[in-house]
Amino acid sequence: MxxxxxxxxxxxxxxxxxxxxxxxxxxxxxxxxxxxxxxxxxxxxxxxxxxxxxxxxxxxxxxxxxxxxxxxxxxxxxxxxxxxxxxxxxxxxxxxxxxxxxxxxxxxxxxxxxxxxxxxAKTAERHLLLATCPLVIKRLAGFLLECTRQKDFFDRQSNILTLAMDRKDIADYLGFAIETTSRTLKELEDMGLIQRLSSQRIKIDRDRIGAFV
Missing domain, CATH: 2.60.120.10 (Jelly Rolls)
Known part of the structure; x- marks a missing residue:
């Protein structure tokens, strides 16, 4: 410890x-x-x-x-x-x-x-910045980018993020409806920034998402 x-x-x-x-x-x-x-x-x-x-x-x-x-x-x-x-x-x-x-x-x-x-306090500050961003798609993109900081859940070799939380958790954290989570994930996928492999596993283009956010 x-x-x-x-x-x-x-x-x-x-x-x-x-x-x-x-x-x-x-x-x-x-x-x-x-x-x-x-x-x-x-x-x-x-x-x-x-x-x-x-x-x-x-x-x-x-x-x-x-x-x-x-x-x-x-x-x-x-x-x-x-x-x-x-x-x-x-x-x-x-x-x-x-x-x-x-x-x-x-x-x-x-x-x-x-x-x-x-x-x-830094964690709380990052949450405030995400939750108050006027564009929902940038809120979610920024959240996914934050999750890639966790080495136990993000494989840098394959660029695959395994989400620890479900769609409702994400919605409650970012301040929008659960339906918005699924719809916005699809928008990010249509833009080529992510690829959904399953409900919890997402392949992420960190460079492009970083530039977008």
Missing amino acids: FSSFKLTDAEREALNAISTRIHRPAKRRVYTQGEPGNHIYRIRSGAVRLEHHMKDGRNQIFAFLWADDMFGTLEGGMYHTSAITLVDTYLFQISCSALKGLVEVYPRIQALFLQQALDY
Whole structure:
């Protein structure tokens, strides 16, 4: 865990000691909005969506998270979103109380979690830019391009993207109807920017989509 960070062996071992490895199959809740928050999570492999339940019954997806991302933000001691796995997912579960004690012993670890917060803010910024783009086709094209950043889901040799989310997830994330997702995918295919191989697998011309976006 945290192998990509420049931590000392003692710091890494201390983090591993308070982390529990857990598994969640696809489409399972990690936690529900409004529950007391006792843990934060880091994705070992797989993908997770964060959604907010609206008072009118709708769910607003505002983030898709991938390997190495961290989540579990609290408001007043409660989770302010729900976290649901998109695919078979393995997680590190970290006790909030144990983490607070660990930071007192190893202050540098706090910088690691600050970096995670900054990365999360960048993710939210990219989502805002996508969701407010006036052209629906550019919203979807930009989203597909973002997904190709995930090496576990995009094969650079074949240029094939395996979508972790379904059409409804994409629609809820980008702010349009589910029917619009399918129609706009066809428009991108007619333009020669993508080739749909199945419901989840898409061959993408990254250079042309990048220029289009």
